[in-house]
Amino acid sequence: MAHDSLYAAPPTVEAELGPGRLATLRGLLGSWDAVIVAALVVAVLVAGLTVENFATGRNAQFLLLDLVPLALIALPMTLIVITGEIDLSVASMVGLCSTLMGQLWLSSGLSLELICVLVVLLGAVLGAVNGLFVTGFGLPSLAVTIGTLALYRGLSFVVLGDQAVADFPADWTAAVVQNIPGTSIPVVLVPLLLLAVVFGVVLHATPAGRALYAMGNNDQAATFTGVSVARTKFWLFVVSGAVCGLVGIFWTLRYASARGDNATGLELTVVTAVLLGGVSIFGGRGALLGVLAGVLLLGVLRNALQLADVDANALTIVTGTLLIASVVLPNAVADIRARLHRRRQRQPVAS
Template identity: 95%
Template sequence: MAHDSLYAAPTTAEAEPGAGRLASLRGVFVSWDAVIVAALVVAVLVASLTVENFATGRNAQFLLLDLMPLALIALPMTLIVITGEIDLSVASMVGLCSTLMGQLWLSSGLSLELICVLVVLLGAVLGAVNGLFVTGFGLPSLAVTIGTLALYRGLSFVVLGDQAVADFPADWTAAVVRAIPGTSIPVVVVPLLLLAVVFGVVLHATAAGRALYAMGNNDQAATFTGVSVARTKFWLFVVSGAVCGLVGIFWTLRYASARGDNATGLELTVVTAVLLGGVSIFGGRGALLGVVAGVLLLGVLRNALQLADVDANTLTIVTGSLLIASVVLPHAVADIRARLHRRRQRHPVAS
């Protein structure tokens, strides 16, 4: 399903020769994706000119590292929200996976490679629990994942208590922040880009992706077309959990600390980035390009504000404001489009 542009409402004039091409070009340049990309460019330019040390290679490296958890979790979250569901337990899954990694390293004697495999499997199991409640018992994902948000966070403190595990191998902690030689781009960005391509292809170039949009628009209609709605949504939650396991590993190694409060509040930032990228909270609409731009825009804004010594409370206010705007603005503009289109139909311009 194509991602709707904000203002390119169909008109009878588009049936005329050349009008369709003009409307298509107009739709490209005024789509929500284009708006977010333009906002990103403006934010980067303004920050580069006004915020000291923003436009440096070292800051770019830290910015990309900060964006890794957000960008990784936003990939499966995009698919989940497009189907009309949501997963608010992602940050708590990251925290629980981090504490399990720390506990296993502290007391199990297992190799770190095997521990990482087990952590990803734990994430998948946690996601499967969410998926089971949503698809097996028919419970709303909002209620389920609010519940598991608290449950998983509580369990993370049960695993380690208030202590932190920090004695991870130096070569592992250095590897996750190492830059590609001759650049300021962290090496870990490469697998992120590969995952983004995979998710993008699945969403926009396969029958499975079209099925996700169909589910977001109407579950029952999608079922009648042969889509296994429950099974598909279940596996989306499993994938979300597995990705949270990967993020738990990255978070632990980057900060060289496994703690029960790791990634607290990350779920709000992820949802903000996805909705800011144009994915409808009601499902059935969105594109991965917009989400990637939304992730970058949110990261640039937060990074610039931090460099400008803005306090954490203000950053939370900015994130919350962007979340509200990302829900309200697309629907407000779409409503204006519809009203203008109906007005043109009632009062066509005489030729």
């Protein structure tokens, strides 16, 4: 017998918000990458209008050069975090590679080309040490890389002590800051973009990339599907170390100085950029586009605050705040999306 329900059905989301507002809300919550890109656009516009000298070619050059080390290290860090691991020793590896470069140039008599190859190999070895402890001995990557963070930084000062090596060839130091003719875009950005394309294709368009997400969601399930979890993670740490070797070379030549304290604190900025870009700290979720947008957003904010003569301690506070927000906000957005989805599924039962 047909009759009206004794209990009124709960109001639908469409009824409460209206179809137009609901569609807008779903769009905003649909992609964290889009949120970060929008925030980046707003930050650039506000800084360009309110901060003196921000919207100049000279500042754009310095901003992009500052972002090169951050973006380079963020590429392998993204893959590592997606698998559910982390590498906090990246800045210390950069420092150790920088001091080795300085020591070899100071005393070995080798060509700078050969020294650069050796430095990248050293970075790969340092990354392999991290990978061995994590995958070979089954230790947590957080604990391992906190330990090697201190170890590698200490070794940096063992190699050079408190001295700095600064007499690198002028043509090399000029090359790393050279612009593309007629622009304010550094030439070094070209290989960075090529590497970003390679990492993006691997992550988003290959079975290896799908395996990384599977590992981040469930190591054991990924193993049952034929993924070599330990070997894959090991090589990710090796790649991370090799990239840190490249960054050590760039850092040394850009500032024409090999020092034991080079890149100190960079690991916090890298992790902030990766998480701000939407990569889950728990693994299994994230995209490279969001990470690159996070790198740019973080760089723009820090650059604008520096131009505005904000104290260095305040910059650290901003970075820490963004790190916390990058963990809390994506999870809050995911929770809101889940609640909206459940409410959409709640329909009145026809009698």
